[in-house]
Amino acid sequence: MSLLANTAVLLGKEVRTEYRSRELLTTTFVFILIVIVLFSFAFDPTSDESRRFAPGLLWLAILFASSLMLQPCFLREQHNDTLSALRLSVSDPFAIFLAKLAANTLFLLLTELLLLPLFAVMYNAQVIPVLHWLLLVLFLASLGISIAGTALSAISAQARMRELLLPVLLLPLLAPILVVSAEVTRALLDRAPVVRWKGIGFIGVFDVVFLTALWLFGEYLLEE
C-alpha cells in the first residue's frame, strides 16, 4: 500500500477517535479561549498598544495550546501498545508521522479558526481585509508547529520525564517560527497592512526543513 494511502487510512483513524473523545479539541479550545479573554482585560482594546501586542499574545496562546495538544499524540499509542501494531502494519513508518502531523495541523487550525472571530472582537483587530493572508500564516505556522511537535512527541513519549520533556524541547525549537509568525501577523493587522513575504518564506522553509528531517530520521524515533 502506498505511503499516501496508508496516511489517509491513519488520518481517518485520528479524526474518528478525536470525534469520539473530543479530548484534544476541547482542551486546546478552552485553553486559547481563556488566554485570549484574560489578556484582553489587560489592554484597552481600542488602543494602538493592543494592536501591537495582540498578535504576540495570539501566538503565545497557540504555542501553549499546541504543546497541550501534542503531548498525547504518541502517548495515546502507548496505552495498548498500538504503536507496535502500527509499526507492524505499515510499509513505511513515515505514514504514521504524516497522519499524526496532518491530524495535529487540522485540529490546531480548526481551533484557530473558531477563535479568530473572538480574537478580532476582543482586540479590535481588522482581520476581514487580510483574512486570506492571515489564513496562510496560520496554516504554515500550524504546520510547522505540528511537524516539529509530532517529532518531539515521539521522542518524549519514550522518555522517563515525558510530561516535562515535550515543552522543554518544544519551546526553544519553535521560538524562531513563533517570533516570525507574530511579526507577520502584526504587520497584517497594522493600520496600513503589509504582507511580510520574507517572514512567510521563512515559515515555509522551516516547514520543509523539518519535514525532510522527519522523513529521513523518523523511523529511528519510533524504535524501542
Add this chain to the structure above:
Amino acid sequence: MTRPSFAPIGLRFENIDKRYGGLLALRGVSLSIAPGECVVFAGRNGSGKTTLLRIAARLVRPSRGSLSFSGKSGGPEESAVRPGFVAHATMVYDELSAEENLLLFAKLQDVPHPENRVETLLQEVGLSERRSSLVRTFSRGMRQRVAIARALLHEPAILLFDEPATGLDPQGVAWLAEAIRRLRDSGRTILMSLHGESEISSLGTRAIRLDAGSVAADTRTGATFRSILTFADA
C-alpha cells in the same frame, strides 16, 4: 481457522545481543526454528523472552547479531515476512469498535477484500454479535480475541505470542489454547513466551528456557520439556 494461504517459514537467530543502556537483555542467543515448529519460551521475569519475540517481530533491532527467515523454497525476502504478534497489551484501539479496528489494520496491511476478511475473522473469534461495540466495553478475554483476529488478518506464516494468557479467566485460557492449537495444526510457525506450565504450554513441540538473556536449555522431549516450563515458577 481458515485454510492457510502461506508458505511455512522458519527463523534463525544468530548470535543476538540486545543492550538497553547498561543492561544486556540478550547475550549471544543463537537459535534455529524450523518452519511449523511451536516453540515455548520459558524463564523468569527479565530473562529476555519478550525482547527475543520483539526482535523476531522486528520491532526491536538487535545490538549485535542477525535474524533471518527460511522457507521451504529458499529464504524469503526479510521485508516480505510480517509476523503476527499477540502480546499482553492488546495492540488495538479502545475508542474504535472491533470491526473498525480490524478494518483499519487490514487496510494498512493491504489485505485483499478487507471487509470479507474481517467478517470471517470476527466469526472465527466469536465476536460477530459485538462487531460494532467499542473495544473499551469488552472484557479482557474479548479484547484478546480481537488481538488474535488482528494478528491473523494478513494470514501470517509466523505467529508470536508474548504471555497471551495474562489476565484471562480459565474459560479465556481454554479458548486461547484451542485457538493456538488450530493455528499450530495449520502449519504456522509459533513462538510463545509463557510463565509456567499450562494448557497453552502443552501445545508446544519444543521448549526453550532463557536465563539472564541466554539460552539455558532447549528440548523437545517429555520430562525435560516439563522441567523447563516449571522452572520459571521454581
